[in-house]
Amino acid sequence: MSQLSLSDSDRSSHEVDARGRLELDDAFEVLSNRRRRYVVHHLLQRAETVDLRSLSRQVAAWENGKSLEEVSAEERRRVYNALQQFHLPKLRDVGVVFYDSDRGTVRSTMITKELKTYLGMNNSSVSCRATVVAGGFLSGGAVILGLAGGGLPALGAVVLAGIVGIVTIQKEQPSSQLGSEGPPPEIVRSNAQTN
Known part of the structure; x- marks a missing residue:
């Protein structure tokens, strides 16, 4: 045990x-x-x-x-x-x-x-999923640009948008670790579900 x-x-x-x-x-x-x-x-x-x-x-x-x-x-x-x-x-x-x-x-x-x-609830699995989804959109956008004949500046814009998206997703994750600043994790999760 x-x-x-x-x-x-x-x-x-x-x-x-x-x-x-x-x-x-x-x-x-x-x-x-x-x-x-x-x-x-x-x-x-x-x-x-x-x-x-x-x-x-x-x-x-x-x-x-x-x-x-x-x-x-x-x-x-x-x-x-x-x-x-x-x-x-x-x-x-x-x-x-x-x-x-x-x-x-x-x-x-x-x-x-x-x-x-x-x-404490570990946000790493949520963050990982969000990163994979954002990465998928980023890759899809790059493939579409490549097939459509988009040049290097367009590809750079897609990569930049993907990075900004991933960083934004990571920053918006509420902290739900026991002992983190703010209310207890169950209150954070409850508030997130109602919003």
Whole structure:
């Protein structure tokens, strides 16, 4: 069974085996909850310890599709209580986060970054398909120009248009990697599907 690494200093639970690794099934079970995924995403965006209050406000904002300023006290409180009582202790117990319940602070561990493998969507297959399609149009245009007797300037224009198209496609790909800037990957994908 695949396992995630965890250093001796990060080990905090019975679910981390004697070699300092988190079982793959445990990683998926822990991250099967949207709020926990949002916590991991937020922690990956920051290199420092975050306080539970600001973490709960950010998670509530993502959950409700609002800005931080628009989150109501009730929305933040619901998330705060759930994180404090259930989600953060669970993440702490398997070594995904350091959670100090007395101080109300949370920070990532070595395992947190490794979770990108399981939760981040890789854009390389989308980018590869887009590049192949653009390359196909570019090649087709060159063949048509060649058959039609088009000269070197026309061929240069087709090549330039193809390169601009490929670069544009690559730049328009929204980042959907766990921990990337902005909202979590599932929100990015959901917004892309509705547009």
